Amino acid sequence: MQTIPEQIANLTQQYAGMVPERIEKLPPSGSNRNYYRVHLPKQSLVATYNLNTKENQTFQRFSAHFRQANLPVPAVLAMNAEHTLYLQNDLGNTSLLNVLEADGSTPAVYALFQKSLAMLAQLQINGHRHFPYEACLTAKEFGKQAILSDLLYFKYYFLDTLQLSYDKQALMDDFEALGSYLTKTEHHYFMVRDFQSRNIMVLEGAVYCIDFQGGMKGALQYDVASLLWQARANLSEDWKHRLLEYYMDCVDRLLPKPLHRTVFEGQYNGYVLIRLLQVLGAYGFRGLFERKAHFLASIPLALQNLQFFLQHRQMGIITPELDRLLRLMTDAPILKRFHIPKANEHTPLRVEINSFSYREGIPADTTDNGGGFVFDMRGILNPGRINAYKHLSGMDKPVQDFLEQQTQMNVFLNSVWDVIDITIQEYMQRGFHHLQINFGCTGGQHRSVYAAEQTARHLRNKYNLKVQLNHTNRANWVTTPVTESSNI
Template identity: 65%
Template sequence: MITEQIEQLFANYSSEKIDRIEKVPQSGSSRQYFRIFSGDRTYIATYNLNGKENDAFIAFTLHFKKLNLPVPSIYAVSDNSLLYLQEDLGAQSLLNILEEKGHCDEVYALFKQALKQLAKLQIKGHVNFNYDLCLTAREFGKQAIQSDLLYFKYYFLDTLGFPYDKQALLNEFEALGIFLTQNKYKYFMFRDFQSRNIMVKNNEVFFIDYQGGMHGALQYDVASLLWQAKAGLSDKWKTSLLDYYTDEVSALLKTPIDKESFNSQYKGYVLIRLLQVLGAYGFRGLFERKAHFLTSIPFALNNLKWFVENRSIGIDLPEFEKILHYLVSEETIQRFTPIKAKDNTPLTIEVNSFSYREGIPKDETNNGGGFVFDCRGILNPGRIEEYKRLSGLDKPVQDFLEQSTEMNRYLNSVFDLIDISMENYITRGFENLQINFGCTGGQHRSVYAATQTARHLRNKYNVNVMLHHTNKRNWVK
């Protein structure tokens, strides 16, 4: 198991004892993160089957660390490069703080600090940087721009079934790529510089997830941060923070930048980034069926809508313009916006976990029953001694189900089915729906599945959910 490999690598690094290991919630990538607790210190262990990606992150980190740039320290790396230990920068990202405190002076100051450090990372980090280690391409040039645009085309635009002139669009993609690559401000480009990848510890910012970096335009990264859909920054903030960033860049260069030229191309990079994000949401949400990314699509479309209505990139692209106006139409945005129950909705969802030994819970309402999902096809944690006396409410069991079974894929399929009924029931004013999850003992798999489903329904539809673990009295103690 991965935890055993972590224990071995940590033992090679330190003589200290590990108190416990907790799995950190996974994000969009396939990388798995674990927090190691040892005495009064914590560490992060990263496990990733993509060895080349690990090599890039480690090499980039060592380079930046020598320049005293705000990145985590790397403590140890496994022989096969699939596992490494790094400094724990905590659990608070800039996005977390923004969501908690809103658009206040404190958060604005953190954005300024992030942009100041970004300018240093891009310009100082560029010196003697080995771009041969880059994962995809050495440079974010015309080919890379085309790749981002095609990513958007295939994984988002083409799923909508909107008729357009494909050859004309491809020609305009090429024209946009040529326009944007005529850029004299090319240094290290972070590639995914967003508030989720900026950690805040003791009021200082640190950067993570820059392994996709390459040689490219300065404008791309600042566009990524200021136009992140989830951040929802005001136009006033975007304008003032961009001005602050360009001043910081000018202070680091021998010749101050030409702001008019810089800002003109900046708008084009904003558009590229907004479309790349839609492509990513389309791939993760529409193809991989990850709920988080599906719910993010309306935010991204509304972000794009503001840009289309208020900005011009200074190049004539008629077919592209037609497509952009379709994307930001109310019809398209509503297509991805889930129906929300009103506060006075009569609908109550009963979600149960149960044991097949005792039978399926009876529906006492007039609805006469709903969904019954059998979890017995999922590997049973109850067969493993360390989990036998725990339940699906306990984190070690949750980590096991997420990491070592098909539970995530199973639940994605469940959500696809029940969401159809949810939207229908909300629209028609129904009052009751029962959703049951069963397993052998009603203690591990069904409990986890029921809990996750209740959370999904509350978050997505704003409905009243009653969660019951019907076999709790019989759980192994």
């Protein structure tokens, strides 16, 4: 059976008539789709691999519809016969979220949000004309049943994990009331479903929507709520207000008659709440159940976002049991449960991370406390046994791509980080000074080096910790052969 890179190379050759110079795996998203950048002599493409064939076919069909309407979305250039792999044009690496985080709340960034909202209005209203709703992945419309599904998603994957006591029937009654209230919106057009700044690409000053395969018919308010209330974007109250006004201006220019703005904004607040709860459900599933660190780290931001909403917004409907639970969820004890400590200049903890070769032995810990962790990487397929990688290391991109794409390295490291994070947080709280973490493999050149590098990155990004990184067998990397007798 062909590997994913081999399948990408074949499809690229069929489409472009040439073999890729390089295939680069892109960072994972929140979905199960895998993305790759395909480098050709004069251009690059993006390949998407996804075993959900219906999702791929829906994306292709929706993309074709929007492209025909001259709307800014990527084009599907080719798809394999199995519908598991497709190529699209490359819109670069820079999302609206990337620009916001790099540049801050500048007038130029504000202008990009305006462009994004103008694009959204076009996608929703102009894209609605002759839209193939029969190709939607789940429901064709975000009606009461879909709203209740989102609320139950939040209940099962987040609320119930908190183990709070509540009246189940009263909560379900509130869900029913909220669902009925929100389905009475006047304007139902195409709903992107996941319109947020990380799904908006910025290329040469223009903006593009890249994630719309989950779309369906629904209220205009949902998508604008998704963008303006994205927790990680953390837009100011002033920006939220002015950008909502700008969006309504854009919509007014496209609708047969202007919006009734008071009614629209009242129901908008209800959709803000639905979106905030749906996001918490997703973070609960990906973080608390699948143990993905990025989503765990996002939970405090989402709870703070919900807390702000409860303090500053009203929906125009009373849901007493839901309101009570939401206020309990955003109280200090729950927020503290999900708090991730960050190191500062006064934090004494220093983490020493070593890659090593088992031929040379485990590095000694010369500190007073000793101890720490030793992880044996020899259960991961060894790239050092492949000629193309023998004289490279875990710091080189081809080796990294091999480990990420053709081994269980990412699964292994996520499990490692679950373990060491417990110790890191305890050590930070108790004022400990040192922790040693060791990764060993046969030659100390490929698997252990990659694991050490990625773990150092994880600890710096998540905890802002100072990390001392040592590749103890580095002097032997080029000259150490991988013998045929070595089977791990």
